[in-house]
Amino acid sequence: MAKVTMNVKLLEMSENAISLIYVACRQCYSEKFAGDVFADTSIAQEKQVEFVKKIVASGHLSPLEHVKFTFAIEGVSRALTHQLVRHRLASYSQMSQRYVKEKDFDYIIPPTIEKNPEAKNEFEKLMSAIQQSYTKLLTFMGKDNITGESANQDARFALPQAAETKIVVTMNCRELLHFFQARCCTRAQWEIRRLANKMLEICHEKLPEVFSGSGAKCEELEYCPEGEKFTCGKYPVKLNK
């Protein structure tokens, strides 16, 4: 049982991302077959890059849906993944608390609790007590011959939202842009914001043609739509009509 830190690793992204977006977009306006355009090596990379930048700037975003990124994420709380999976246009595979016994679960401590010695002590005591109760529940159920997945799936009801989890996430570029708009905002909860910023950093490095202007929605709007109460002050407040 220990405190853990977030780790985000890019497993894979679509190969030939720029060409994929370029070809998908060209198919909308050309009678040429996308299969032939994709195979045509005479189309300069610079031309394709310019094209992709233009369609991102114009907001014609559906061709971006053909390019996807897959991330492996660990060292995050169940509280985070509960928020993450609300983003429906994505694919998820998460460590199960049925198939994986939480015999020595790790946990995430919010920074506000960590920096306060009394709060931290209370939090750690609670995690330890939950671990003990979880283990006792498995033992008690074992006496009724309820073991393995059947026991795990019910004992997990006692686990905290702080419990560490691991998840694999795939999102296409359009959904990633949307995810960053919502979750890189300072209004988003700190842990998912930290995750979104790490994912954005990776996306920006791998595909700057798409992600260079990406971030919280204010970065594109150049104003804050969150209202006076919630604004971080980076941009002037203006409410969407």
Ligand SMILES: Cc1cc2nc3c(=O)[nH]c(=O)nc-3n(C[C@H](O)[C@H](O)[C@H](O)COP(=O)(O)OP(=O)(O)OC[C@H]3O[C@@H](n4cnc5c(N)ncnc54)[C@H](O)[C@@H]3O)c2cc1C
């Ligand atoms: C700061 C913040 C606070 C939040 N607080 C709460 C809260 O208190 N309670 C709560 O329940 N949630 C809360 N959420 C979650 C939020 O309501 C969304 O569920 C979550 O952000 C996913 O966003 P989404 O639906 O836009 O995105 P996605 O599911 O990723 O979908 C992307 C876009 O696709 C379109 N789309 C997807 N599915 C449909 C559909 N079925 N019908 C029509 N269009 C669709 C929409 O345009 C949507 O914006 C909060 C989110 C943030 C960022």
